[in-house]
Amino acid sequence: MTGNKQVVVIGSGIGGAGIAALLQSRGHQVTLLEKNPFYGGKCSSFVKDGYVVDSGVHMYSMGPRGPHGDLNRRVGGDLEWCVSNPMSDIISSGRVHMLAYQNQFDPRGLVENLKAVALDRRIAGEGERDAAKRMRLLEKETYRAAKRMRPREVLDAVVRIARRDEALLTELDGITLQEFAHRVTDDLGFLGTLATLCMVLLVVPYSMAAAGEFLWCYASIYRNRSLGVPRGSAREIPGSFLRAFLRAGGRLRLGCEAARIRVEGERVRGVESKEGEFFPAEVVVSNAGIKRTLELAGEENFPSEYAAYVRGLRYSYSFITAKYGLSRRVVDVGAPSFFNKPHVHPDHMFEYIEQGGVPEDPLLFVPMPSEWDPYVAPLGRQLLIMGVPGPSEVTPQNVEQCERILDRAEERLLELFPAVKGNVEWSMRTHISHTAAITGKPSGECIGLAQCVGQTGLAKPSCRTPVEGLWLVGTDAGARGVGTEQAAASALYLAGILS
Numbered sequence: 001m002t003g004n005k006q007v008v009v010i011g012s013g014i015g016g017a018g019i020a021a022l023l024q025s026r027g028h029q030v031t032l033l034e035k036n037p038f039y040g041g042k043c044s045s046f047v048k049d050g051y052v053v054d055s056g057v058h059m060y061s062m063g064p065r066g067p068h069g070d071l072n073r074r075v076g077g078d079l080e081w082c083v084s085n086p087m088s089d090i091i092s093s094g095r096v097h098m099l100a101y102q103n104q105f106d107p108r109g110l111v112e113n114l115k116a117v118a119l120d121r122r123i124a125g126e127g128e129r130d131a132a133k134r135m136r137l138l139e140k141e142t143y144r145a146a147k148r149m150r151p152r153e154v155l156d157a158v159v160r161i162a163r164r165d166e167a168l169l170t171e172l173d174g175i176t177l178q179e180f181a182h183r184v185t186d187d188l189g190f191l192g193t194l195a196t197l198c199m200v201l202l203v204v205p206y207s208m209a210a211a212g213e214f215l216w217c218y219a220s221i222y223r224n225r226s227l228g229v230p231r232g233s234a235r236e237i238p239g240s241f242l243r244a245f246l247r248a249g250g251r252l253r254l255g256c257e258a259a260r261i262r263v264e265g266e267r268v269r270g271v272e273s274k275e276g277e278f279f280p281a282e283v284v285v286s287n288a289g290i291k292r293t294l295e296l297a298g299e300e301n302f303p304s305e306y307a308a309y310v311r312g313l314r315y316s317y318s319f320i321t322a323k324y325g326l327s328r329r330v331v332d333v334g335a336p337s338f339f340n341k342p343h344v345h346p347d348h349m350f351e352y353i354e355q356g357g358v359p360e361d362p363l364l365f366v367p368m369p370s371e372w373d374p375y376v377a378p379l380g381r382q383l384l385i386m387g388v389p390g391p392s393e394v395t396p397q398n399v400e401q402c403e404r405i406l407d408r409a410e411e412r413l414l415e416l417f418p419a420v421k422g423n424v425e426w427s428m429r430t431h432i433s434h435t436a437a438i439t440g441k442p443s444g445e446c447i448g449l450a451q452c453v454g455q456t457g458l459a460k461p462s463c464r465t466p467v468e469g470l471w472l473v474g475t476d477a478g479a480r481g482v483g484t485e486q487a488a489a490s491a492l493y494l495a496g497i498l499s
Helices: 014-025 067-075 107-124 131-141 151-162 166-172 177-184 188-202 211-224 236-247 290-297 304-311 351-355 396-416 418-423 432-439 485-498
Strands: 006-010 029-034 045-048 051-054 081-083 088-092 096-100 228-230 251-254 258-264 267-273 278-280 283-286 318-326 337-341 364-367 382-390 424-430 470-472
Touching: 006 014, 006 267, 014 029, 014 067, 014 236, 014 283, 014 485, 029 236, 051 382, 067 236, 067 485, 088 188, 151 166, 151 211, 166 211, 177 188, 177 211, 188 211, 188 337, 228 236, 236 251, 258 290, 267 283, 283 290, 283 485, 290 304, 290 470, 318 396, 318 418, 318 432, 364 396, 382 396, 396 418, 396 432, 418 424, 470 485
Parallel strands: 006 029, 006 283, 029 251, 088 337, 283 470
Antiparallel strands: 045 051, 081 228, 088 096, 258 267, 267 278, 318 382, 318 424, 337 364, 364 382
């Protein structure tokens, strides 16, 4: 993109805020349109009774050393990070604690976690007296037709994954993580941990997730060793980008919803707002998601094959939340976040979502932002944000299911930490209907497009669309990563093309 261009960016999520700041810093004239009266999209925060509360449930796998930090440095942002070691506590069977350290080979974690794994296996076997029967069940339900990896092959794969060998990861994008895992081992403890981590990182079951994508993300966490949260809450990531954007002369319009991307003569001409205002542009960058972008620009302006391809793309599941302001520091687990690892067969851990049911033992993903950053809660208080996987499409049935899932999740939380109940100053729930209200889409998925087989790596949608001058940015296009880190990486990639 030569010369200074008029650019309109739709959406102030991390991808939109990031690309706006990058392009404005390089001399283009950028206008950023945001439908909500606040910025950040799904990565926003609000204040409640003195607590700064994230709208979603967030941690950032690469923190300052990942794409968020890289983008922030490139635009001269003011983003600061809170990084903790250990970073998380994995609770299994209600009483086994395994601390996850930033360094996977930290000797403190290795010794304690070997003990925890042994105890976890012993507990897991208490209700399974007949081990032979258990293994026969496993054999029926897993991938015996798949090639079994020998120890040397496993070691070679581990080394190549740790190096993020793109040739291997591209090959592994073609199979599910479940299939890959069963080639390595049938150990239910290992598989259960993998299924849990997959849902937390990619928000799809490991029976759907592309193995290459998950392994790239997992390797990146331990390669960078900086998992954390932004100081001041989630909103500070897009906030830092937007402050840099405004300092460079960019124009931000909050409460201005894009109603139509105008396309004439097979090229983009600008964006019309819901109020009828027109913003002319030589380049339009949409952070509204690939499906919503197709609607805004009109399917008739795209080749029929492309429109059919976009309609067939799948979304991730949701993470629905219950948030708590506690009158004192109740939960002390040795890390600023914890997971409840479900005591459920890994191949069936999340079937309840599609079946319209509730989990017997729910996966709980619980960051405690005040343990990372004490200034997001009043003095002496504790802020908990509990996430649990749920459906994404917004229907009355799914909304009602979300409430039932949260009922069970809150029961499980109180089973683990009974003292929470007597110290709640306030609590609230957010789920798919709240997410849909933020994005303007008929779905409340956590991330965007599912990182499943056929939608990652080389098969990920391109930032370029068939309409000249219309580009995509965000989690739906152009990059690998965990959650919003895809969006920042997408912005960095697109800026290199457009600058």
